[in-house]
Amino acid sequence: MRKTTPSQDFIRGIWNENPVLIQMLGLCPALAVTNSVKNALAMSAATFFVICCSSVLVSSCKRFIPNEVRISAYILVIATFVTLADMLLQAYAPVQHKELGAFIALIVVNCMILGRQEAFSAKNNVYRSLLDAIGTGIGFTIALVMMGGFREILGTGSFLEYSLFGANFEPWVIMVLPAGGFLTLGFILLAMGFVEQRKKTKTTLTAEQSP
Amino acid sequence: MNDQTLFSIFFSAMVVNNFTLAMFLGLCPFMGVSARVETALRMGLANIFVLVLTSLSAWVLNTFILESVPYLRIISFIIVVASLVQIVEMAVKKLSPTLFRQLGIFLPLMTTNCAIFGLAIFQTNRGYGFFQGLTFAVGAGLGLTLALVLMASIRESVEFSDVPEIAKGTGLVLIIAGTLSMAFMGFAGLL
Numbered sequence: 001m002r003k004t005t006p007s008q009d010f011i012r013g014i015w016n017e018n019p020v021l022i023q024m025l026g027l028c029p030a031l032a033v034t035n036s037v038k039n040a041l042a043m044s045a046a047t048f049f050v051i052c053c054s055s056v057l058v059s060s061c062k063r064f065i066p067n068e069v070r071i072s073a074y075i076l077v078i079a080t081f082v083t084l085a086d087m088l089l090q091a092y093a094p095v096q097h098k099e100l101g102a103f104i105a106l107i108v109v110n111c112m113i114l115g116r117q118e119a120f121s122a123k124n125n126v127y128r129s130l131l132d133a134i135g136t137g138i139g140f141t142i143a144l145v146m147m148g149g150f151r152e153i154l155g156t157g158s159f160l161e162y163s164l165f166g167a168n169f170e171p172w173v174i175m176v177l178p179a180g181g182f183l184t185l186g187f188i189l190l191a192m193g194f195v196e197q198r199k200k201t202k203t204t205l206t207a208e209q210s211p
Numbered sequence: 212m213n214d215q216t217l218f219s220i221f222f223s224a225m226v227v228n229n230f231t232l233a234m235f236l237g238l239c240p241f242m243g244v245s246a247r248v249e250t251a252l253r254m255g256l257a258n259i260f261v262l263v264l265t266s267l268s269a270w271v272l273n274t275f276i277l278e279s280v281p282y283l284r285i286i287s288f289i290i291v292v293a294s295l296v297q298i299v300e301m302a303v304k305k306l307s308p309t310l311f312r313q314l315g316i317f318l319p320l321m322t323t324n325c326a327i328f329g330l331a332i333f334q335t336n337r338g339y340g341f342f343q344g345l346t347f348a349v350g351a352g353l354g355l356t357l358a359l360v361l362m363a364s365i366r367e368s369v370e371f372s373d374v375p376e377i378a379k380g381t382g383l384v385l386i387i388a389g390t391l392s393m394a395f396m397g398f399a400g401l402l
Contacts, residue, residue: 024242024381027235027238027239027242028235028236028238028325031235031238032234032235072290072293075289075293075322076286076289076290079285079286079289080286082285083282083283083284083285083286086285087282101336102329102332102333102336105284105285105328105332106236106325106328106329106332108285108289108328109289109323109324109325109328109329111239111323114323174393177396178232178233178234178235178392178396179389179390179392179393179396180389181235181389182385182386182388182389182392183385183386183389185385186382186383186384186385186386186388186389187382187386189380189381189382189385190377190378190382190386193376193377193378193380193382194377196377197376197377
């Protein structure tokens with residue numbers, strides 16, 4: 001395994017290896033609950049809680065988990081914290097809990113969380129695993145809020161329920177419907193591909209100009 | 212107890228609230244296995260099988276065990292799904308080694324397929340009975356298969372067309388999925 005510094009562990013998940021936009025993990029929640037910024041924030045908060053707690057627990061108990069049953073052990077740890085998150089949301093934010101519905105329980109099968117346990121927490125110490133989990137959580141939040149923002153602004157003409165364009169705005173209802181989720185993520189990926197391509201041509205051009 | 216008719220549950224799960232295109236469940240195989248129609252079809256059929264088994268076990272758990280300990284629901288469901296997939300894998304390996312080879316890695320990956328876990332959760336939340344749950348599972352499975360096969364056939368024909376460089380890969384798949392999802396919205400008036 002290549003050596004990384006703690007700050008790299010932290011930053012990596014935020015942009016360069018963003019779980020949703022680059023690695024395409026955890027797409028279910030990213031598409032299903034991002035029809036408003038508020039839902040996106042509630043979902044990211046729950047996921048953030050689960051990934052941080054499970055990373056800490058898995059990395060501190062890694063010596064006691066036999067290699068053969070490690071995946072089941074990780075899933076059990078994750079399921080425990082999802083149950084906790086579910087109960088906490090139900091107690092303190094009942095409205096959001098109702099709106100997100102079954103998708104809170106579905107955090108268990110978010111491949112992003114299991115992926116971080118298997119790829120990072122199982123091999124590193126508690127401090128580094130926590131940094132990695134926080135970074136990945138922030139990356140997930142950025143992606144979700146970005147999508148939620150696009151979809152809410154275009155689909156209802158408001159941001160966090162504050163009206164932006166006044167009464168004359170004709171909302172693009174399609175953006176808050178399921179089809180809008182696929183289209184938004186698709187167009188974000190196209191834009192990222194475009195930027196990437198521009199960067200590549202620029203570097204080849206400069207390389208040719210200065211031999 | 213929910214009193215929806217079996218017919219409306221079936222059609223709702225299959226086309227109107229299609230698991231993949233309207234509820235975003237089971238997206239991993241939808242992106243990963245939809246390059247060839249043949250593999251997509253096989254994946255869909257395997258999914259139907261596991262979905263039906265999951266629905267049965269979720270019903271058993273709900274009726275006999277979880278009544279008194281509702282907070283163990285998420286944990287017990289995920290264990291049931293994981294062990295079920297393991298059992299199915301062993302059975303398929305023993306009974307039909309050919310099919311086992313064809314399905315490859317996608318069989319064990321079903322454990323983290325949100326469609327399977329989602330089915331158990333939705334079935335519980337809506338309070339479906341035994342037959343309602345079975346119908347729901349078959350409908351959802353057929354819906355998944357339909358979406359997978361449609362997507363695979365579109366991707367097979369797109370392969371030979373001239374797509375801009377930036378759109379190659381996941382971006383294009385997502386936009387096709389968006390278009391398919393819009394088409395499926397046409398079924399909304401059916402029920």
